[in-house]
Amino acid sequence: MADTKWVYLFNEVDEVEKKVGKWDNVRALLGGKGAGLADMTRAGVPVPPGFTVTTAACNAYLAEGNKFPAGMWEQELAAMKETEKLTGKKFGDPNNPLLVSCRSGAKFSMPGMMDTVLNIGMNDATAESLAKMTGDPRFVFDSYRRLVEMFGSVVLGIPDEAFEHPLAEYKAKKGYKLDTEMTAEDWKAITETFKAVIKREKGFDFPQDPYEQLRLATEAVFGSWNGKRAVDYRNAAGIAHDLGTAVNICTMVFGNMGNNSGTGVAFTRDPATGEKKMYGDYLINAQGEDVVAGIRNTEKIENLASEMPAAYKEFLDITSKLENHYHDMQDVEFTIERGKLWMLQTRSGKRTAKAAVTMAVDMANEGLISKEEAVMRVTPEQVDTLLHPQFDPKAVDAAKKEGRIYAKGVNASPGAAVGQIYFDADKAEEMAKEHKQAVIMVRPFTKPDDVHGMLAAKGILTSEGGATSHAAVVARQFGVPCVVGASMVKIDLETRQMSANGVVVKEGEWISVDGTTGNVFLGQMPTTAPKLEEQVDLLTLLKWADELSRLQVWANADYPKDAQRARSYGAKGIGLCRTEHMFFEPARLPIVQDMILSDTSAGRTEALDKLLPFQRADFAGLFNAMDGYPVIIRLIDPPLHEFMPDEEKLLEEVIEMRVKGETKGLAEKEKLLASIRGLHESNPMLGLRGVRLSIYMPEIVEMQVRAIFEAAADETKKGIVVKPEVMIPLTGTVKELEWIQPRLIRIATQVMEEKGVQFDYKFGTMIEIPRAAITAGEIAKLAEFFSFGTNDLTQMTFGYSRDDAERNFLVKYVAEGILPKNPFQTLDQEGVGRLMRMAVEEGRKTRPSLEVGICGEHGGDPDSIEFCHLVGNNYVSCSPFRVPIARLAAAQAALKHKPGSSYAEDK
Ligand code: ADP
Ligand code: MG
Ligand code: MG
Numbered sequence: 001m002a003d004t005k006w007v008y009l010f011n012e013v014d015e016v017e018k019k020v021g022k023w024d025n026v027r028a029l030l031g032g033k034g035a036g037l038a039d040m041t042r043a044g045v046p047v048p049p050g051f052t053v054t055t056a057a058c059n060a061y062l063a064e065g066n067k068f069p070a071g072m073w074e075q076e077l078a079a080m081k082e083t084e085k086l087t088g089k090k091f092g093d094p095n096n097p098l099l100v101s102c103r104s105g106a107k108f109s110m111p112g113m114m115d116t117v118l119n120i121g122m123n124d125a126t127a128e129s130l131a132k133m134t135g136d137p138r139f140v141f142d143s144y145r146r147l148v149e150m151f152g153s154v155v156l157g158i159p160d161e162a163f164e165h166p167l168a169e170y171k172a173k174k175g176y177k178l179d180t181e182m183t184a185e186d187w188k189a190i191t192e193t194f195k196a197v198i199k200r201e202k203g204f205d206f207p208q209d210p211y212e213q214l215r216l217a218t219e220a221v222f223g224s225w226n227g228k229r230a231v232d233y234r235n236a237a238g239i240a241h242d243l244g245t246a247v248n249i250c251t252m253v254f255g256n257m258g259n260n261s262g263t264g265v266a267f268t269r270d271p272a273t274g275e276k277k278m279y280g281d282y283l284i285n286a287q288g289e290d291v292v293a294g295i296r297n298t299e300k301i302e303n304l305a306s307e308m309p310a311a312y313k314e315f316l317d318i319t320s321k322l323e324n325h326y327h328d329m330q331d332v333e334f335t336i337e338r339g340k341l342w343m344l345q346t347r348s349g350k351r352t353a354k355a356a357v358t359m360a361v362d363m364a365n366e367g368l369i370s371k372e373e374a375v376m377r378v379t380p381e382q383v384d385t386l387l388h389p390q391f392d393p394k395a396v397d398a399a400k401k402e403g404r405i406y407a408k409g410v411n412a413s414p415g416a417a418v419g420q421i422y423f424d425a426d427k428a429e430e431m432a433k434e435h436k437q438a439v440i441m442v443r444p445f446t447k448p449d450d451v452h453g454m455l456a457a458k459g460i461l462t463s464e465g466g467a468t469s470h471a472a473v474v475a476r477q478f479g480v481p482c483v484v485g486a487s488m489v490k491i492d493l494e495t496r497q498m499s500a501n502g503v504v505v506k507e508g509e510w511i512s513v514d515g516t517t518g519n520v521f522l523g524q525m526p527t528t529a530p531k532l533e534e535q536v537d538l539l540t541l542l543k544w545a546d547e548l549s550r551l552q553v554w555a556n557a558d559y560p561k562d563a564q565r566a567r568s569y570g571a572k573g574i575g576l577c578r579t580e581h582m583f584f585e586p587a588r589l590p591i592v593q594d595m596i597l598s599d600t601s602a603g604r605t606e607a608l609d610k611l612l613p614f615q616r617a618d619f620a621g622l623f624n625a626m627d628g629y630p631v632i633i634r635l636i637d638p639p640l641h642e643f644m645p646d647e648e649k650l651l652e653e654v655i656e657m658r659v660k661g662e663t664k665g666l667a668e669k670e671k672l673l674a675s676i677r678g679l680h681e682s683n684p685m686l687g688l689r690g691v692r693l694s695i696y697m698p699e700i701v702e703m704q705v706r707a708i709f710e711a712a713a714d715e716t717k718k719g720i721v722v723k724p725e726v727m728i729p730l731t732g733t734v735k736e737l738e739w740i741q742p743r744l745i746r747i748a749t750q751v752m753e754e755k756g757v758q759f760d761y762k763f764g765t766m767i768e769i770p771r772a773a774i775t776a777g778e779i780a781k782l783a784e785f786f787s788f789g790t791n792d793l794t795q796m797t798f799g800y801s802r803d804d805a806e807r808n809f810l811v812k813y814v815a816e817g818i819l820p821k822n823p824f825q826t827l828d829q830e831g832v833g834r835l836m837r838m839a840v841e842e843g844r845k846t847r848p849s850l851e852v853g854i855c856g857e858h859g860g861d862p863d864s865i866e867f868c869h870l871v872g873n874n875y876v877s878c879s880p881f882r883v884p885i886a887r888l889a890a891a892q893a894a895l896k897h898k899p900g901s902s903y904a905e906d907k
Helices: 010-020 023-042 055-063 072-087 124-134 137-155 161-174 184-202 210-224 228-237 301-307 309-326 353-366 371-377 380-386 393-401 425-433 448-456 470-478 536-548 560-568 579-583 589-597 601-625 647-660 666-679 691-696 699-717 734-755 770-774 790-798 802-808 810-815 832-846 862-871 880-896
Strands: 007-009 050-053 100-106 117-120 245-251 262-267 279-284 330-337 340-348 405-408 410-413 416-422 439-443 459-462 482-484 490-492 497-500 503-506 510-514 519-522 552-556 574-578 630-634 723-728 762-767 785-788 851-854 875-878
Touching: 007 010, 007 023, 007 072, 010 023, 010 050, 023 050, 023 055, 023 100, 023 245, 023 340, 050 072, 055 072, 055 210, 055 245, 072 210, 072 245, 100 210, 117 137, 117 210, 124 137, 137 161, 137 184, 137 210, 161 184, 210 245, 228 448, 262 301, 279 301, 301 309, 309 330, 309 340, 353 371, 353 380, 353 536, 371 536, 371 880, 380 880, 393 519, 410 470, 416 425, 416 459, 425 439, 425 448, 439 448, 448 470, 459 470, 459 510, 470 482, 482 510, 536 880, 552 560, 552 880, 560 601, 560 880, 574 579, 574 875, 579 601, 589 601, 589 666, 601 630, 601 699, 630 762, 647 666, 691 699, 691 734, 699 723, 699 734, 723 734, 723 785, 734 762, 762 770, 770 790, 770 832, 785 832, 790 802, 790 832, 802 810, 832 851, 832 862, 851 862, 862 875, 862 880, 875 880
Parallel strands: 416 439, 439 459, 459 482, 552 574, 552 875, 574 630, 630 723, 723 762, 762 785, 785 851, 851 875
Antiparallel strands: 007 050, 050 245, 100 117, 100 245, 262 279, 262 330, 330 340, 405 519, 410 482, 416 510, 490 497, 497 503, 510 519
16 A cells, blocks of 8 residues: 555646546546646646645545555655745745645535635744745734634634634724734734634644644544535535545645735636626635635625736636636636736536526537537426526515515525524524424524535525625525525524514514525515526527437326426326316216216216216317327226215214204205215225226216217317327226227227217326236237326335325335335336336337336436336326426436446436
């Protein structure tokens, strides 16, 4: 192990690449930040010299019980010597000191890792000599106290307050409001105070030896990989726990050397809207995290053009090169030291759902990326977010007029959130998780250890910080609506309330946060769903997605208006129309009940004849809406008792009438009660329903088929292209189909003859009973299509009743790891999925042209959609609202599983 190379200079990236191959592996070894610094160095971008201790070193350190692996420290010292050569300075030399920062950086950027420590190498001796050399003791002691403070809190784990309180007291005593009023002597005094804090808290002195500082900082970064914050974040973001973090040691450059210096953070495109425009903040005469921390009010990046024109021009030049190089929007950090620009970080920037779509489409149109890449850049969840509710514009207008806008801040992460406010992360998480409340987390600003509360919250509000603050970045990444920097809001963490313009809101009370506009409203605002037709970029992206996918997306729709919506969302067919909904309408239910109560086939037929025109009209509407596309209509499925009045209520009525001696209508009620009792089943889910009911009482489905074909014929005559597909539910044996299907086909052909038109149609079945999946080869002899009803198929494969399972034990099963996920949300691929795979294979052996789809709720779940792609489905069918999400997921499945695809998973 001693000959393992654990440390690479920023200028050694060629060597790393040669060793580990593709860029993804370079990022894995050097971490994202280290790889970016090295890559920029290679490209000739001004990066302060430095080096990276690899993630492999971190893993080895942790594996060996917190011991540096053999050779690592020596290599770190050697790299420091090289850095000294490159800078012409010397680490720890009071006459010409080299100062460095120590920065963590894992493969995927993650808040929760150790914070950066700046100004390492400062001690009493170097501070004094630097003060003389620069002639700027104020700057020097400001820097020194920062080191002592950061070292104390970040490396030694002393709470921030231990440093913040004495500083606040000192300023109060001096009558200062701002840090800028502090003089050199003041900072010097504070440095001493901070050193005393360390001594008091830790029992040892702040290390004066720069190498001791470096060693402890390196160890702290390694250790932070397993810190609670980092582990929580990785769990939430689905990042593997064995990647480790790298340590970057980087020569300090100073943005706090006067008014020709500064520091900033910028995105090469607007991370909220996607607009192609530099977006960011900077501060003159400031260092490091000052911009992000939101302590001082920042300047907009474009103002730098007039303040430091040369540096700004170089900056624009570099960032546009970086964007071209990485083919993506970059999030950069820079510092200007006495007019000279230094780049300190570049990475692909986090963005909102809207920005993700806009940028992907723009970049493909600019030729920066391919259409495939554009389709892969947006996640199905992001599409979901875009179709999520916004505040109802009318309600917003009304609130504005009535002065119900409580506060305004920076619109950091779009979307509408309504919830009860809580002032700390633990409480927010508790109220959301344990008390199932909609929660808005309210803080002056957030830090990495607040992330669990932010993830649990529906929305976030801060009173400090800007569009690049911690709260904003995290909220955007996770799609949580967020308003930051609402400075009129005064938050009192002690009394747990906030006030703005004299209005007090207490913990637990409701507010509404509009992350799209930055408005905060009192109380609960109503929301509306946004229109897809208005989202031009999303429509373009989905069009590209359709060109790339093999699976079609259909929709489950019972009514013509649902079908129209589905079609406008891009559905290519109706995969499930549930006909029983049509029986429940008030005008029809009495007829349905008459039909059920009638003792004779003739009586039933009479009632059904009355229903026929209703059903025909329903189907005509569907065929019309789906002109040219297939429409799958499922014959009646639920058990008959569902159409009848509630047994208990009826019994009460009968008893009451008997007690009161009322006779009028009593006999009818008693008869009805007796029939309902006759229909009673102890387990209706497994009782007389689906095809069983059709065989028991064929008149209903005979009427339905007649209605379907009459409607189809009438529409055909009007010039509509109809493709009816009749679906028989709950088949368990092919014998059931053999019994019912020929009767129904006879009706179909008879209707077409009567009407004198011909059109294509199909008869098929749902596969929702395991026996049907197992005997699919037989079933396919009759069925021309299969549609997986994965809700029932999951229930019956597991033997769970869905409602009971979700209410009683599923949560615990998932928490205990007995099930990886709720199988009613994400398809159980090993069990239910195996049945599906088998059914497709066996079915197509019998009937190669067999059409296969899925109509359970899984049809809208991206993981399940990917599975359907692999199994060989022709389509997935989902709720109209999820059609756009499914279209993207279908394309991504195709791209991921194309032979030789570069899009295989790697998180
Ligand atoms: P994060 O991962 O939180 O972005 P960074 O390591 O990038 O942490 O650094 C935190 C802050 O310190 C950033 O503002 C960064 O620009 C600044 N910084 C880091 N290293 C240096 C350096 N060598 N010189 C000046 N500023 C630095
Ligand atoms: Mg940080
Ligand atoms: Mg950074």
